Amino acid sequence: MGSLEYVPADGPASKVPHIERLAAWSAGLQYDDLPAPVIEMTKDFFLDWYACALGGRNHASVQAITAFSKDMGRVGGRGSEILHEPGTTIGSAFAALINGAASHVIEQDDLHNSSMMHPATVVFPAALAVAQEVGADGKAFITACVAGYDVACRVGEFLGPGHYAKFHTTATAGVFGATAAAAHLLRLNGAQTLSALGTAGTQAAGLWQFMLDATHSKQVHTAKACFDGVFSAHVARAGLLGPRDILQGANGMAASMVPAGSAVRPEAIVAGLGNGDADGFAIMASSFKWHASCRHTHASVDALLQIMREHGLVLDDVAAVVCHTYRAAVEILSRSEAGLTVHQSKFSMGFVLAVAAKYGRASVLDFTEAALDDAELRAFQQRVRMVVDGPIEAAFPAQWQARVDVTTKAGATYTAFVPIAKGDPGRHLTRSELETKALRIAEYAGVADMGAVKDNIERAWHLEDVKDLSGFACI
Amino acid sequence: MGSLEYVPADGPASKVPHIERLAAWSAGLQYDDLPAPVIEMTKDFFLDWYACALGGRNHASVQAITAFSKDMGRVGGRGSEILHEPGTTIGSAFAALINGAASHVIEQDDLHNSSMMHPATVVFPAALAVAQEVGADGKAFITACVAGYDVACRVGEFLGPGHYAKFHTTATAGVFGATAAAAHLLRLNGAQTLSALGTAGTQAAGLWQFMLDATHSKQVHTAKACFDGVFSAHVARAGLLGPRDILQGANGMAASMVPAGSAVRPEAIVAGLGNGDADGFAIMASSFKWHASCRHTHASVDALLQIMREHGLVLDDVAAVVCHTYRAAVEILSRSEAGLTVHQSKFSMGFVLAVAAKYGRASVLDFTEAALDDAELRAFQQRVRMVVDGPIEAAFPAQWQARVDVTTKAGATYTAFVPIAKGDPGRHLTRSELETKALRIAEYAGVADMGAVKDNIERAWHLEDVKDLSGFACI
Structure with missing residues (x-):
């Protein structure tokens, strides 16, 4: 999809x-359609996400949303798991809501570059909750997640940078992915899935204003996005x-949520759909986060570390750093350059x-009160x-590249260019690195039962062999 | 607020x-602050809404949303009423969701002209559900609703016609009103209410695409909007x-959801707040719907009926009708001019x-399959x-005015100008008319227990004297 051109939004x-x-492709996708690398990559991203969901469990927002959910939701009996509360089940929309809130707290979850979304x-979260609701097995879960990735990322690519400058694409395109995964697990047909996606899109929301005051x-x-995805799939099933045409229609998202003069990319929605090529699946193009900061900082971090390592520099040697980057990075990171809170500090270059x-x-472990x-950090x-x-x-x-220039106090200047950040396609994390990252996050989050995490x-x-998806919650 | 000027969105x-x-005004509003006409008007609009909520109960969307709610929500025990299912209680967010879906089906609910929202x-729906949740009395309920009206309508006026051209303001400004009413009943302070409104605004959504395919x-x-309002107030209470500044902030709604070149009206947010003047309350400026069609058609209907009555015309006498109206009416109604479904037919001039x-x-009773x-109707x-x-x-x-020119087959031409449509401020419905309208809607909706409706x-x-808000559900 990388070579496709953007065209005017009002085309x-x-x-x-x-x-x-x-929608038809998503509804019809079957496990046997998935090339082996796609299956293995889905398992990698699942584990990576699972650790992130555990990592966010103590955040005030997650606790507030959990309190609301228990007050409103059907707790107990047939239901889906709150990952940080083993033994508590709740209606799938609420499990998706809670786990979706927890997943993005520590900023370690994946990033799909060309759609600018996570x-x-x-x-x-939506797929796991609905899989638990319907008793789906590992193969059905993997298939639904692959469909969800493609739908979300293709919508994000369609909406493009103009939309991203105004809206949090992870939410506005993300609700399509949550919906597609839920719809697949509920076995909606193509027409029902299309209705669900239309309902998802008319609920799409999320502004960047929160970045300004943390x-x-x-x-x-x-x-x-997770809750609304489960909602959209359920109500579509119910008629x-x-x-x-919520994307390209005259009063749809491109017409209403992409600024005039910005381009959208219609071909991204369908290019290569169902051609069976592993590299055509969106999940193959997502990237892992190794650093615990905003993804827009990663290539710069890699470049800085490379320079410091190669030239034996320490913090106090550095007089000035210039990060050569792309416009979206400057726009996003400028909103939080002060770095006043732990979360905001991860968004300060x-x-x-x-x-x-x-x-x-x-x-x-390094971003703390x-x-x-x-x-010393503040001066740097x-x-x-x-x-x-x-x-x-x-x-x-x-x-998402960077070139970094370092000027030392001694007057030397060094430059490093990072065309592919660590974790990107071409530099994906190994399973050993993923395990290390997961265990480190679990430790950070104060998980008591590390044995459960290892299990x-x-x-x-071995996700394709599991009979059901229950039992991922841990203390 | 009528005389305020629009200013550029990027001001x-x-x-x-x-x-x-x-937010501070909304949180601090007390029943004793309300002038008597405001209290009486709130009761009028409450009854008018109640009939509309009963009127929509059989719609497929309401049934689908009710099924989802029962699957996910805490049903039974302490809870709020589903208006069309006496004896069934459910978490307040779901009661708000279901009753909110039902309220707007028959297109007979009120319209606040200058904010272009209902x-x-x-x-x-949000206020009733939360009032039932917390056991609020009639005075607390009335006060919360008055606050909700002002917050919703002021946000709608702020966002203005440019926003309305892209987004369904009843939803995007409406979520603020639902939030304010819920927050008031949950007794949030000003800071908590501000947080709740910020959370509401970053969820604001709703596109017009559905008008194109009914x-x-x-x-x-x-x-x-109702569900999200209850959510926003609850989670704000929980921290x-x-x-x-979700409205005027650099990455807030005006910056992101008002097209470049369109104006917003910041003064509308605060003009006259708390000055004690009855006419300063938004609810005094809302209008009742007498006709069962899109509000953009009402002044034209009044004008046509006036001409036909004055000149003794019948349908077959009319050769041509020209409706002189405002741009938004043409834009909205053009999307559904074919009138292919019962709902869409109400949006075809x-x-x-x-x-x-x-x-x-x-x-x-006149818009049927x-x-x-x-x-004969299709030819006209x-x-x-x-x-x-x-x-x-x-x-x-x-x-929302209209001038209608009628040319008869006999060659005569007649014109009527309607500066104030029936139901607008200055031509509000009487309590007798409101009762007639409510009973007609209940009959239309197949309500079995008309005695309960009359009660x-x-x-x-006598809403200010009721001890609690339960018991409005009816068969």
Whole structure:
């Protein structure tokens, strides 16, 4: 899909909406259609997400949403698991809501570059909850998740950078992925799936305003995308009709939620659908996060660490850092450059590079309340600036690159270019690295039963053989 | 508020966001602050809404949403009423969801002209559900509803016609009203209410695409605005922080959900707040619907009926009708001018005027499946066209006027101008008319226990004296 061109948002829509073809493909996808690498990659992303969902469990927003859910939801009996409360079941929409809120807290979940969205945090919570609701097995779950990834990422690619500048695409495209996964597990046909996706799109929401004051909307966005996905699939099954062309229609998302003058990419919705090529599946193009900061900082962190390692520099050697990046990075990160809270500090290029310079890494254990008061980090933060680079901007969003220039106090200058950040396709994490990351996150989150986490890691590696998806909750 | 000017959406925001003042006002509003006419008007709109909620109970979308709610929600015990299922209680968010879906089906609920939204359908379902949840009395309920009306309508006025052209303002501003009413009943303070409103705004959604294919999103929009309002208030109480300036902030609704070049009206958010003047309350400026069609057709229906009555015309006398109206009416109604379904037929100027010409009214009993196949109506529909009129456009949205020209087959031409449609402020419905309308809707909806409806009419007229809000459900 990478070579397709953006076209004006107000271009003519085809008579058969692209989303209708996508819905039919999603509804019809079968486990036997999946190339082996796609199955293995889905298991990798599932484990990676699972750790992230555990990692966010203590956040105030997750606790607030859990309280609401228990007050409103059908608790007990046939239901889906709250991952951080073993033994408590609740209606699948609420399990999706709670687990969706928890998944995105620690900023370690995956990122699909060309759609500028985080698919795991919206696809897996909805899919797991509905799989538990209907008693689906591992093969059905994997298939639904693959469908959810493709639907979410293709919608995100369609909406493009103009939409992303205004809306949190993880939520607005994510609700399509949550819906597709839920619809697949509920065995909706193509027409029902199209209705569900139309209902999803007319609920699509999520603004960046929370970035300016470090409030909790990011968790609301992912949680509600999951809830709304389960809702959309359920009501479609029960006969509620959604609009047929919510993406390209005259009053649909492109017409209403993409700024005038920005481009959308209709072909991304359907390009290569069902051609059986492993690389055509969106999940193959998603990237793991190794660093615990905003994905827009990763290539810069890699480049800085490379320079410091190669030239034997320590934090105090560095006089100035210039990050050459793409425009979206500057726009997003500028909103939180002060880095006033732990969460916001992960979205400050200066602070993230300071952490990397000091500790040689930027892991979930390094962004703490104590770090916020570290004068050494704060001083380094002031030495970092970002500039938009022409070729790097041109490569975005297919690639999230960076070039970093370091000037030392001794007057030396060094440059490193990172075309592929660690965790990206071509530099994916190994299963050993994924296990290390998962266990580190579980430890960070204060998980008491680490044996259960290790058991679930093993279950993930054999996910296609599990008879049902229950038992992933742990203390 | 009518005289305030629109200003560019990208104008400078004040340092204390207007919404912060609105939140503080909403949280602090007390029953004793309400002028007597405001209390009486709230009772009028409550009854009017109640009838509409009963009227929509048989719609497929309401049934689908009810099925989802029973599957997911806490059914039984302490809970809120599903209005069309006496004896069934459910978590307040779901009661709000279901009753919110039902409220807007028959297109007979109120309309607040200058905000271009229907406040009753989003404020009352949320308020009633939460009032039942917390055991609030009539005075607390009335106060919360008055707050909800002001918050919703002021946000709608702020967002303005540019937003309305893209988004269903009843949903996107409505979620603020549902949130404010719920927050008031949960006794949130000003800061918590501000958080709740911020969380509401970042969930605001609702596109017009459903108008193009007569699907069910309108019910999803009102239902979800109600659900999301209850959600936003609950999670704010539990500590979830929402963005402080979701309306005017650099990445808030005006910046992201109002097209470039369109204006917003910041002063509408706060103008006259708390000055004690009855006419300063938004609920005083809302209008009742007498006709059962889209509100954009009403002044034209009044004008046509006036001409036909004054000149003794019958349907077959009319050769051509020209409706001089405002731009938004042409834009909205053009999407459904074919009038292919019962619902869509209420949004076809031609079909609505045909019904009025044939029956001398356009009541809920006149838009039927049989009417869709009535060749006489279909022929008349073709004789109607709309044009935008300069002065009428200038008066919109403060006033929803129309001038209609009729040319008869005999060659005569007649004109009537309607500056204030029946039901608008200045021509509000009497309590006798409201009772007639309510009973007619209940009959239309197949309510079996008309005695219960009559009892509830009496309760509405004495709403300030009721000890709790339970018992409004009826068979």
